[in-house]
Amino acid sequence: MKRLFIPAMLxxxxxxxxxxxxxxxxxxxxxxxxxxxxxxxxxxxxxxxARIDTxxxxxxxxxxxxxxxxxxxxxxxxxxxxxxxxxFTSVNENGEKAQYKGKIVKVSKIRxxxxxxxxxxxxxxxxxxxxxxxxxxxxxxxSKLDYKLLIGRNWLEGDYLVDVEKLDEND
Numbered sequence: 001m002k003r004l005f006i007p008a009m010l011x012x013x014x015x016x017x018x019x020x021x022x023x024x025x026x027x028x029x030x031x032x033x034x035x036x037x038x039x040x041x042x043x044x045x046x047x048x049x050a051r052i053d054t055x056x057x058x059x060x061x062x063x064x065x066x067x068x069x070x071x072x073x074x075x076x077x078x079x080x081x082x083x084x085x086x087x088f089t090s091v092n093e094n095g096e097k098a099q100y101k102g103k104i105v106k107v108s109k110i111r112x113x114x115x116x117x118x119x120x121x122x123x124x125x126x127x128x129x130x131x132x133x134x135x136x137x138x139x140x141x142x143s144k145l146d147y148k149l150l151i152g153r154n155w156l157e158g159d160y161l162v163d164v165e166k167l168d169e170n171d
Contacts (some may be wrong), residue, residue: 030159033128034166039149042125042132044090044098048149052162056152058108058121063088063139066120068104078107078118086120088139092148100124108138126155133159 039050041061048061070084087101106121119138126133135155142148156162 030161031129031131032161032163032166033151033156034168035162035164036147036168037128037151038168039151040127041090041149042127043102044100044124046090046092046096046098048092049147049168050149050151051147052151052156054153054156054162056150057154058110059124059126059135059137059152059155060119060140060142060150061124061137062090062092062142062145062148063100064091064141064143065089066139068120069101078120081120082107086122086139090148091143093146106136106138110138110140126151128160131159 033052035052037050037052038047040047066086066088068081068084068086070081075081081104084104085101086104087099089097089099091097100122102122102124104120105123108119108121110117110119119140121136121138123134124137126135126137133155142150
């Protein structure tokens with residue numbers, strides 16, 4: 001029995017260490033972001049000082065004057081607007097403004113400290129350090145918040161790790 005036990009232990013320890021090394025190597029390909037980063041929203045051709053929030057499932061951008069264009073645009077049921085075009089104005093922390101028109105791809109139910117609210121979502125191309133990533137972004141009036149762009153897990157997933165001690169290189 002002892003003759004089988006030692007070789008088996010060696011075999012499993014080698015396999016286990018190789019699996020651990022494979023996992024750590026996959027993390028090496030991920031970029032490291034801090035808790036605040038400058039993110040380019042290519043669709044708006046503007047930079048935002050963004051808060052990276054691992055607690056938020058979805059990325060959220062400051063949007064005001066949200067207007068749905070389409071046949072059922074006067075419907076009170078936001079889900080009736082899926083597939084329609086939405087237009088809005090966004091303002092970054094420097095007061096720069098941009099208009100956006102895009103297709104509503106989702107109506108999200110968001111839970112936050114104020115309760116539950118529904119928000120329209122569009123797809124946007126966001127970039128950091130020259131890398132592009134298209135994600136679903138929900139629209140919210142963030143005028144009273146410090147950060148006009150909140151980066152959620154849907155942007156981080158698969159490509160980024162968060163280091164809370166890292167400072168934004170553009171500050």
